[in-house]
Amino acid sequence: MDFAWTPHRFSGGALALDVANSVVLRFDASRSIDRFADRAQMDGFAVAAASFSAERALFGALAPVEVGHRAGFLALREAIDGYFRFRIRSGGDDEASSARLADLLEAAAAILRVGVKASLEAQTAHSALRLLSGEALERMKICGHCGWLFIDKSRNRSRLWCDMAVCGNRVKASRHYRRSRGGSVADGAVEGGVAETGAAKGGAAEGGAAEGGAERRG
Numbered sequence: 001m002d003f004a005w006t007p008h009r010f011s012g013g014a015l016a017l018d019v020a021n022s023v024v025l026r027f028d029a030s031r032s033i034d035r036f037a038d039r040a041q042m043d044g045f046a047v048a049a050a051s052f053s054a055e056r057a058l059f060g061a062l063a064p065v066e067v068g069h070r071a072g073f074l075a076l077r078e079a080i081d082g083y084f085r086f087r088i089r090s091g092g093d094d095e096a097s098s099a100r101l102a103d104l105l106e107a108a109a110a111i112l113r114v115g116v117k118a119s120l121e122a123q124t125a126h127s128a129l130r131l132l133s134g135e136a137l138e139r140m141k142i143c144g145h146c147g148w149l150f151i152d153k154s155r156n157r158s159r160l161w162c163d164m165a166v167c168g169n170r171v172k173a174s175r176h177y178r179r180s181r182g183g184s185v186a187d188g189a190v191e192g193g194v195a196e197t198g199a200a201k202g203g204a205a206e207g208g209a210a211e212g213g214a215e216r217r218g
């Protein structure tokens with residue numbers, strides 16, 4: 001299978017988000033792909049993270065996830081995505097967010113009890129905990145195209161895409177194409193990028209293109 005952990009796949013801005021983004025097209029169950037379902041790809045992620053993760057200076061080389069810790073690691077990944085994605089949508093001031101936060105803390109604690117510090121699983125837990133405090137939490141967004149979680153580090157917090165070079169250009173290209181064929185209301189929804197529905201609408205048709213684009217970049 002022609003797949004590589006390219007820099008694009010570390011667009012989240014934090015290890016925990018890159019791990020959550022190992023499931024692509026989460027909003028489209030029929031086309032969603034779990035890159036960690038393949039053990040070799042999960043191990044490859046640990047190697048690539050040391051080169052491409054925005055947080056690489058904090059951890060350096062990472063040991064791959066031990067066989068016995070794999071289920072806990074995947075539970076942590078889902079808890080990370082579940083909490084942060086929900087919080088972005090809801091604002092985080094409700095009981096449902098608190099329950100998801102508790103799930104995340106429990107999953108992180110379970111990993112930290114067993115994982116060695118320099119392992120992918122332990123460092124993913126540390127990364128998730130770092131995200132809970134500080135500005136990153138307020139800058140966290142959902143890519144209006146592919147649905148990945150990312151931290152908007154731009155000065156004016158105006159980023160709509162996890163990666164302008166991939167998702168931004170895909171949306172621009174499809175918008176141009178639609179305009180040249182008479183325009184469409186759906187474009188606005190995708191361009192706005194704020195609502196997940198925008199990603200679901202435009203992204204369902206084009207998410208594969210983003211994924212394909214990522215492959216080609218590798």
Ligand SMILES: [Zn+2]
Pocket residue numbers: 143144145146147148161162163167210
């Ligand atoms: Zn994206």
